[in-house]
Amino acid sequence: MSFPRDFLWGVSTSSYQIEGAAREDGKGLSMGDVFCQRPGNIRHGHTGDVACDHYHRYREDVALMKSLGIRANRFSVSWPRVLPAGVGPVNEKGLAFYDRLVDELLAAGVWPFLALYHWDLPWELQLRGGWQNREIADWFAEYTRVLVTRLSDRVTDWVTFVEPAAFLGGLTNGQHAPGLRLPRKEVLRALHHIHLAHGRAVQVIRQTAKRPVRVALSHVGKTVIPDTESAADIEAARHLTMFADETYNNAWLLDPIYRGEYPVADVPGLQDGDLKIIRQPLDFFALNFYHAEYGRAGANGPETVARPVPPGHYTAFNWEMRPEGLYWAIRFMHERYGLPVTVTENGMANLDWPALDGQVHDPQRIDFIHRHLLSVRRALQEGLPVEGYFVWSLLDNFEWAEGYEKRFGLVYVDYATQRRIPKDSAHWYARVIANQGTPL
Numbered sequence: 083m084s085f086p087r088d089f090l091w092g093v094s095t096s097s098y099q100i101e102g103a104a105r106e107d108g109k110g111l112s113m114g115d116v117f118c119q120r121p122g123n124i125r126h127g128h129t130g131d132v133a134c135d136h137y138h139r140y141r142e143d144v145a146l147m148k149s150l151g152i153r154a155n156r157f158s159v160s161w162p163r164v165l166p167a168g169v170g171p172v173n174e175k176g177l178a179f180y181d182r183l184v185d186e187l188l189a190a191g192v193w194p195f196l197a198l199y200h201w202d203l204p205w206e207l208q209l210r211g212g213w214q215n216r217e218i219a220d221w222f223a224e225y226t227r228v229l230v231t232r233l234s235d236r237v238t239d240w241v242t243f244v245e246p247a248a249f250l251g252g253l254t255n256g257q258h259a260p261g262l263r264l265p266r267k268e269v270l271r272a273l274h275h276i277h278l279a280h281g282r283a284v285q286v287i288r289q290t291a292k293r294p295v296r297v298a299l300s301h302v303g304k305t306v307i308p309d310t311e312s313a314a315d316i317e318a319a320r321h322l323t324m325f326a327d328e329t330y331n332n333a334w335l336l337d338p339i340y341r342g343e344y345p346v347a348d349v350p351g352l353q354d355g356d357l358k359i360i361r362q363p364l365d366f367f368a369l370n371f372y373h374a375e376y377g378r379a380g381a382n383g384p385e386t387v388a389r390p391v392p393p394g395h396y397t398a399f400n401w402e403m404r405p406e407g408l409y410w411a412i413r414f415m416h417e418r419y420g421l422p423v424t425v426t427e428n429g430m431a432n433l434d435w436p437a438l439d440g441q442v443h444d445p446q447r448i449d450f451i452h453r454h455l456l457s458v459r460r461a462l463q464e465g466l467p468v469e470g471y472f473v474w475s476l477l478d479n480f481e482w483a484e485g486y487e488k489r490f491g492l493v494y495v496d497y498a499t500q501r502r503i504p505k506d507s508a509h510w511y512a513r514v515i516a517n518q519g520t521p522l
């Protein structure tokens with residue numbers, strides 16, 4: 083079976099992880115810029131100061147996408163590059179960069195999906211409480227208005243947030259910027275502010291856009307695969323996927339946005355009218371997928387099952403490879419929220435290097451993506467609406483607390499010279515795209 087003709091074969095990237103130019107052309111500091119300076123926060127003391135130098139090399143990077151036949155790029159905007167203090171005066175040079183990037187993508191036939199927030203909070207706003215301050219919903223709406231006013235004559239696909247569950251790690255376990263360890267109640271308050279900011283941004287996008295738009299939020303969360311495909315195990319896995327007891331589960335992260343309700347009554351900071359703002363109609367469900375576990379209907383209710391993965395089926399991050407989980411994540415999210423799904427991130431960390439022949443051979447990544455695409459194909463065969471699949475990531479890049487050591491790219495980056503080398507997986511992905519998925 084080939085994939086639908088209009089299936090979007092994409093790659094995702096993010097501003098802080100590739101742009102560099104951290105202090106150029108009037109950009110303000112982001113909380114990442116500050117976090118990376120503190121000794122011990124990032125492996126080997128790496129920073130995003132230079133990263134892949136995409137700020138200067140975006141033309142080359144877009145040309146690479148074009149040469150591979152990539153049809154879409156979810157990229158993100160650095161908030162402090164556009165608004166150095168988070169609010170107030172616009173930095174024209176920063177905004178002009180995204181103008182040029184969008185033009186370059188469109189000229190290359192690569193459809194831009196613009197993510198407003200991929201963890202790049204202006205430091206000035208962090209000093210005012212960041213996500214813990216309810217005013218951030220206003221700040222985010224203002225920032226959104228600046229971008230939509232400038233770019234919506236060309237950009238129609240907007241993503242408000244990338245992975246709230248992951249960047250909240252910066253408030254729970256200190257792993258990400260700003261490096262806090264707050265009590266659960268305060269984390270949930272911050273999450274409520276993220277939801278409010280999301281709702282306000284969707285309103286601004288719809289009111290301000292110059293063309294019809296499609297809006298989504300890129301979600302990452304728990305996926306539980308049924309141990310058998312019996313009705314009882316599927317129901318148990320569905321329940322665990324949504325409600326398994328974590329600091330915040332999928333229901334906390336998603337139900338307010340799609341159903342206008344929280345899974346419990348005592349939400350810190352919830353005010354009258356908030357849920358109406360948060361529940362804005364969205365156009366597709368943007369799903370990021372990396373992890374999954376197994377669950378079943380036990381004698382005392384749904385329970386997770388320890389299922390060892392075959393030896394070696396781990397990525398360089400020690401993340402277990404469970405490609406079958408992508409099918410279940412698509413299915414459960416579609417069943418609960420009723421929207422078509424686009425997989426906006428999926429990929430693996432590896433220890434890649436150029437071989438003696440000068441090429442970068444990464445058979446594991448090819449196998450990894452292949453297996454996940456088979457899950458997407460299963461979903462399509464069963465009639466689930468899947469509109470696209472985006473590999474994380476186009477380039478090797480700055481992997482947050484892990485620095486540059488492990489690599490996620492289809493394209494190898496030699497950080498000393500900034501030379502790009504498309505890996506075997508890039509050539510393979512290009513063939514898959516050119517053949518509309520038929521070699522799978």
Ligand code: IFM
Pocket residue numbers: 096099245248370427474481490
């Ligand atoms: O690099 C990250 C990205 O910023 C968000 N999603 C997961 C990726 C891999 O860890």
